Amino acid sequence: MEKQVSYQHSNTYETLNKLTEETKYVWLVFHGLGYLSRYFIRHFKTLDPKENYIISPQAPSKYYADKSYTKVGASWLTKENTIAETENVLNYVDAVITNENISLKLEFIVLGFSQGVSIAARWLAKRQPVCDRFIMISGKFPSELTANQIQHLQTTKVMLTIGKNDPLISSELAKQQIERLKQLFPNIKEVHHDGGHKINSLLFKEYLQ
16 A cells, blocks of 8 residues: 655755846756756856856756766656656745745746756746746657646747757657647747757857847
8 A cells, every 4th residue: 555745855956156236147947867956057157157147956866877886867757656746846946946035136047958848847837937038958848738827938938949969859759849839839939959969058148139
């Protein structure tokens, strides 16, 4: 017989740069499968440190990612007990945002990479925060989310990036993803690159235009 308990849990997260009067953009960035936030956040060092403050939550489920048991990776969710685990993750993200106490006067950017897209999208849909830009990179928008749940994002600048040589996303899958997202976000902007399943920091300037 499976039972369930509730308990208090702690988790870390990473930040990059300092939040000052010169800060213009606050980024909430969700890493992909296999990442740790302290490594993922390094991709954002190319941004102007005076104007950009980056917050990188850490997926809670860690595992050894190689046979020598030296490399540690992390996962946001699996197909096991997904509904409850999603709520746990979203509660954690809420705690991160509360702890950071970000001013609403700053431009708030939410970015998801790979598996992080699903977490970013679910947090936006279920918590409905003010969001100026939503960036999806090499990931899948959750199939269960409806247009009504993201109605508050209709004034948000939504961007999609898929590498033209991404081994994990076929051209057919990419086409289906783009068609669905265009129905949900008619003004979505596509910003692609010729690489594979990765973050391309050269596109950050385009994300801010």
